[in-house]
Amino acid sequence: MVRQIRLEVFKLVRRGRSYLGFGALLLISGLAVVALLFGPHMIETSMSQGFITAGSYLNGGFVAWMMLNAPPTALFLPLFACVVTGDMVSGETADGTLRTVLSRPVGRGSLFAAKFAVSVIYVVALTLFLGIAAYGIGTIFLGRGVLVTFQEGSMLGAQGIYVYDAREGLTRLAAAYAFVSVGVLSVATIALFLSTIVANSLGAIGGAMLTLIVFGILAMFDFFKPIHPFLFTTHLDRWRDFFTTPIPWGEIRTSLAVLFAYIVVFLLAGLTVFTRKDVIS
Amino acid sequence: MEVVVEASDLQKRFGDVRAVDGLDLAVERGDVFGFLGPNGAGKSTTIRMIMGLVRPSAGTVRVFGYDVWRDRRRALARVGALVETPGFYRYLSGRQNLWLLSELSGGATREAVDLALKRAGLADRADDKVKAYSHGMRQRLGIAQALVCEPELVVLDEPTDGLDPQGMKEVRELISGLARDQGMTVFLSSHLLHEVEQVCTKVAVIHHGKQMGSGPVAELLSGGGRVQITVDRPARAAAALAKLDFVTVSAVRDDSIIAEVKDGRTAEVNRLLVAGGFEVSAIVPKRTSLEEFYFSLTGPEDGKANPA
Numbered sequence: 001m002v003r004q005i006r007l008e009v010f011k012l013v014r015r016g017r018s019y020l021g022f023g024a025l026l027l028i029s030g031l032a033v034v035a036l037l038f039g040p041h042m043i044e045t046s047m048s049q050g051f052i053t054a055g056s057y058l059n060g061g062f063v064a065w066m067m068l069n070a071p072p073t074a075l076f077l078p079l080f081a082c083v084v085t086g087d088m089v090s091g092e093t094a095d096g097t098l099r100t101v102l103s104r105p106v107g108r109g110s111l112f113a114a115k116f117a118v119s120v121i122y123v124v125a126l127t128l129f130l131g132i133a134a135y136g137i138g139t140i141f142l143g144r145g146v147l148v149t150f151q152e153g154s155m156l157g158a159q160g161i162y163v164y165d166a167r168e169g170l171t172r173l174a175a176a177y178a179f180v181s182v183g184v185l186s187v188a189t190i191a192l193f194l195s196t197i198v199a200n201s202l203g204a205i206g207g208a209m210l211t212l213i214v215f216g217i218l219a220m221f222d223f224f225k226p227i228h229p230f231l232f233t234t235h236l237d238r239w240r241d242f243f244t245t246p247i248p249w250g251e252i253r254t255s256l257a258v259l260f261a262y263i264v265v266f267l268l269a270g271l272t273v274f275t276r277k278d279v280i281s
Numbered sequence: 282m283e284v285v286v287e288a289s290d291l292q293k294r295f296g297d298v299r300a301v302d303g304l305d306l307a308v309e310r311g312d313v314f315g316f317l318g319p320n321g322a323g324k325s326t327t328i329r330m331i332m333g334l335v336r337p338s339a340g341t342v343r344v345f346g347y348d349v350w351r352d353r354r355r356a357l358a359r360v361g362a363l364v365e366t367p368g369f370y371r372y373l374s375g376r377q378n379l380w381l382l383s384e385l386s387g388g389a390t391r392e393a394v395d396l397a398l399k400r401a402g403l404a405d406r407a408d409d410k411v412k413a414y415s416h417g418m419r420q421r422l423g424i425a426q427a428l429v430c431e432p433e434l435v436v437l438d439e440p441t442d443g444l445d446p447q448g449m450k451e452v453r454e455l456i457s458g459l460a461r462d463q464g465m466t467v468f469l470s471s472h473l474l475h476e477v478e479q480v481c482t483k484v485a486v487i488h489h490g491k492q493m494g495s496g497p498v499a500e501l502l503s504g505g506g507r508v509q510i511t512v513d514r515p516a517r518a519a520a521a522l523a524k525l526d527f528v529t530v531s532a533v534r535d536d537s538i539i540a541e542v543k544d545g546r547t548a549e550v551n552r553l554l555v556a557g558g559f560e561v562s563a564i565v566p567k568r569t570s571l572e573e574f575y576f577s578l579t580g581p582e583d584g585k586a587n588p589a
Binding site: 003004007010011014015016092095096097098099100101102103104105106107108276278279280 | 332333334335353354356357358360364365366367368369370373381384385386387423426436
């Protein structure tokens with residue numbers, strides 16, 4: 001099992017596609033810092049309407065928090081994760097490498113488990129990379145300082161703000177990013193499951209992203225309110241609670257339980273399909 | 282003799298299609314076993330079931346005594362395989378692919394990887410990415426990955442596909458050498474009848490998912506007691522021979538007769554013909570070609586294998 005994980009990691013790091021997400025997230029973080037450096041007026045104008053501020057709150061911590069809020073991140077982070085996990089089985093089925101690998105004395109269950117383990121490593125690395133890149137670039141160009149976050153409204157129409165000293169802000173950011181990685185993993189696991197039943201990776205990636213979008217749409221309508229607690233998309237934004245005081249640990253635990261339930265269900269479904277699958281391509 | 286691959290009442294259905302229908306096979310240690318059949322006969326499906334890639338609908342496949350589907354690790358521990366066109370990680374080099382695949386079989390030394398690459402004629406291109414390889418090079422890499430861990434059983438599905446004539450000759454020699462020099466058992470699926478005839482010690486012919494015939498090549502092609510008798514007035518000679526209970530005339534040609542002579546009594550046939558006033562020029566054992574054997578089982582229309 002350890003050997004198989006090592007081999008899956010070897011394949012991952014040798015493949016150009018694995019770095020696509022890292023590159024794109026680095027670019028997005030850089031662009032965010034450029035926007036704050038050369039045009040912070042909108043946020044400052046918004047802040048000055050309700051608050052009197054002194055000093056600079058546009059810093060590395062703020063950029064890292066802002067990146068979690070950015071709509072492109074909410075879409076791209078799961079997308080880039082799915083690009084890799086959705087290809088894990090379907091890509092190898094399409095190019096015949098799964099046939100070559102499964103002609104070896106390797107257990108199907110342990111091979112799938114290794115692929116999931118590498119998916120976890122990749123998702124966590126990708127998510128934390130976003131945080132580190134945003135915090136790092138932001139700190140280099142904007143400096144460090146207190147972490148100011150907006151609550152109960154959009155960034156440009158905040159209803160309230162929370163201010164944390166640099167150390168506490170960093171801790172809360174780390175916790176929020178860790179939570180986000182669980183959310184992204186839930187989508188990535190759906191892609192991994194789909195990759196066991198479709199013949200090409202586009203189907204698996206598209207299917208997982210479609211699930212994300214459809215669940216997101218369901219969450220917008222009150223008609224579907226009874227099922228909202230069971231949609232994983234309802235819980236993806238729970239990271240915001242790490243920036244309130246006190247932190248509502250009960251809600252966070254509930255959300256984590258739902259997200260892990262999705263991960264476990266789709267992992268087991270994928271395992272079941274993979275261990276029974278006829279490799280006929 | 283130890284049975285290395287044993288299929289028993291093996292069946293595979295894809296929907297309403299019976300790809301393999303009650304197949305029985307027994308490959309013994311040291312055999313070079315040829316597996317023949319036209320396209321769509323069920324060869325690839327059978328090989329996939331032997332390799333645990335496809336689950337049988339009924340029946341069992343045992344490799345080294347282990348059920349492949351239930352105990353695939355132990356069943357495949359001593360097996361190397363090339364299943365159809367080999368799939369490789371295109372973004373890795375040939376050497377990296379071999380290393381990675383050998384790790385899945387427990388690992389191979391660097392020397393073993395180098396040797397496998399050399400044997401496949403890829404030593405000079407070992408560090409090039411596979412995406413730069415031609416079809417023939419990938420095929421040779423496929424053979425190399427099947428042999429890199431020095432298995433006891435090698436399963437090769439169309440191993441010469443895509444190779445030039447020189448490459449095909451080298452692979453045939455390699456396969457013969459595997460059994461002769463290294464004691465490996467080889468299970469070879471091929472469309473090329475003369476290839477199978479040259480390298481295999483046993484064959485089985487499959488058609489419409491069913492086994493049509495099998496046995497040692499030498500026995501199948503010996504022709505039994507078939508002889509070609511070159512004689513004057515062959516029609517009259519044939520009529521004379523037809524009266525004998527140990528001779529069955531199967532064909533009469535312009536200058537000869539094809540007949541089956543039981544119990545090796547060809548000398549007696551010669552004596553009787555000469556005594557009857559016929560001039561016998563030659564009596565030669567008539568060897569059946571694998572092509573004749575193959576088409577006798579599959580029929581000329583269906584059995585579209587390549588005799589070349």
